[in-house]
Amino acid sequence: MPDKLGDIDTLVVLMMQSRSFDHVLGHLSLDGGPYEGRLDGLVGTPIDGKLLDARYENTCEGRIHQPQEIRDGAMPGELPEDSQSVQISLGRRASSGKRCMDGFVRAAALSAHRASRSLPMGFLRSSGAPVTNFLAKSYAICDRWFAPLPTGVAPNRLMATCGYSLLADTTPRLLPLHDTVFDWMKQRGVRYRVYHDGLSFFTLGPWMHGEVTSERFRPAARLADDVRNEPDATFPQVIYIEPSYFDAPFHLGRPPNDNRPPLPMAPGERFLLQVYQALTSNPERFGRTLFIVTYASHGGLYDHVSPLPIHDGKFSTTGVRVPAIVVSPLVEPGTVHSGLLDHTSILQLLAEKFGDGVYSEPVTRRAVQGIGSVSTVLNRCAARASLPVPPSPPERPGRKCKRSLTPRTEGALAFDLAARALCDHAPARVASAYPELWQAMWNAELQ
Numbered sequence: 001m002p003d004k005l006g007d008i009d010t011l012v013v014l015m016m017q018s019r020s021f022d023h024v025l026g027h028l029s030l031d032g033g034p035y036e037g038r039l040d041g042l043v044g045t046p047i048d049g050k051l052l053d054a055r056y057e058n059t060c061e062g063r064i065h066q067p068q069e070i071r072d073g074a075m076p077g078e079l080p081e082d083s084q085s086v087q088i089s090l091g092r093r094a095s096s097g098k099r100c101m102d103g104f105v106r107a108a109a110l111s112a113h114r115a116s117r118s119l120p121m122g123f124l125r126s127s128g129a130p131v132t133n134f135l136a137k138s139y140a141i142c143d144r145w146f147a148p149l150p151t152g153v154a155p156n157r158l159m160a161t162c163g164y165s166l167l168a169d170t171t172p173r174l175l176p177l178h179d180t181v182f183d184w185m186k187q188r189g190v191r192y193r194v195y196h197d198g199l200s201f202f203t204l205g206p207w208m209h210g211e212v213t214s215e216r217f218r219p220a221a222r223l224a225d226d227v228r229n230e231p232d233a234t235f236p237q238v239i240y241i242e243p244s245y246f247d248a249p250f251h252l253g254r255p256p257n258d259n260r261p262p263l264p265m266a267p268g269e270r271f272l273l274q275v276y277q278a279l280t281s282n283p284e285r286f287g288r289t290l291f292i293v294t295y296a297s298h299g300g301l302y303d304h305v306s307p308l309p310i311h312d313g314k315f316s317t318t319g320v321r322v323p324a325i326v327v328s329p330l331v332e333p334g335t336v337h338s339g340l341l342d343h344t345s346i347l348q349l350l351a352e353k354f355g356d357g358v359y360s361e362p363v364t365r366r367a368v369q370g371i372g373s374v375s376t377v378l379n380r381c382a383a384r385a386s387l388p389v390p391p392s393p394p395e396r397p398g399r400k401c402k403r404s405l406t407p408r409t410e411g412a413l414a415f416d417l418a419a420r421a422l423c424d425h426a427p428a429r430v431a432s433a434y435p436e437l438w439q440a441m442w443n444a445e446l447q
Contacts, residue, residue: 079300
């Protein structure tokens with residue numbers, strides 16, 4: 001186990017849903033700023049908001065599309081990220097064997113949603129994601145963190161919490177049985193907890209229904225109080241935090257905040273700030289905490305970096321690069337970490353901290369192919385004494401993106417099946433643990 005992990009008592013993982021690295025953090029290397037030459041983001045000087053550079057060109061039906069600045073707000077439609085669409089997005093193979101990343105606009109144009117064809121090429125400035133930018137600049141950016149599989153959210157979340165996926169695409173069905181990180185931690189006596197801002201992703205697994213209605217799964221609103229007041233003897237060693245998913249059947253009366261297009265970033269930024277403030281509300285405990293913020297998948301949005309060659313079942317590469325930040329007093333501010341990482345890097349970290357260094361055979365195969373552990377990001381010998389002060393969250397919510405109980409996407413269909421199955425499994429416990437879900441299901445039955 002790396003020596004620095006001995007100074008870490010708590011590992012925290014917040015995985016948002018769907019954005020690409022260039023879309024959220026690529027702007028940091030523009031305009032000759034301090035990250036120019038250090039971070040593999042976008043380069044050049046925008047002209048009328050566009051980056052006119054042949055390296056970034058996406059051509060569709062005779063029109064050339066370039067990365068362009070956009071303001072945060074609700075998007076006009078969803079973007080495709082099923083495995084077939086991702087292969088189109090990756091585009092042609094260059095002579096070097098790398099993909100040219102020139103098919104994102106074409107994939108959007110071919111999708112059933114017919115979203116604005118320039119939408120995949122949009123990128124935000126700091127004002128569009130101020131909390132994310134604050135954490136990136138105050139701690140460590142990982143500019144070589146990829147979604148493990150070139151497909152959508154469900155398979156990549158399974159990779160993050162199981163180390164493998166029996167799914168190649170998000171489906172409108174419940175998840176097949178997987179061995180999860182929770183099983184792994186139970187076997188090793190690791191204290192863990194999940195804080196969820198709505199219906200947990202793990203309700204999609206019928207074998208998890210007893211778990212998600214247990215005391216180990218708590219509302220995210222309880223995080224701050226637990227961080228401040230819970231004794232060390234019972235406080236979790238590993239925490240997974242989940243946002244409110246757009247596909248879920250209820251959102252606690254607030255906009256969903258998982259940052260999946262077509263949602264605006266603002267609700268997710270407020271949630272990220274809430275989590276950071278909760279974790280830092282006990283400075284002594286935060287001094288021994290490692291907090292990972294990343295995204296399940298790229299959401300159909302453009303990134304210029306070719307995925308890594310990885311052999312995993314039917315796939316020959318990783319997915320598209322996603323934003324990833326490692327927040328800890330044990331990293332220097334302004335760190336740019338360019339080691340190769342993906343979601344299984346979290347499982348490698350757990351194995352180093354709580355096991356014998358080997359999580360599972362599938363995760364080891366990734367490591368052998370060059371995927372490292374999150375522990376490689378830690379670069380301080382002692383924790384920083386002072387904590388940076390975060391900005392205020394963005395006030396504008398953007399246009400609300402609601403969905404009814406009549407689902408449209410594969411993920412929404414799966415969540416509705418999961419919600420009904422959960423209510424059938426343990427109605428009394430669901431009424432207590434998820435009262436909004438119980439009310440939503442009851443109202444649906446009355447309609």
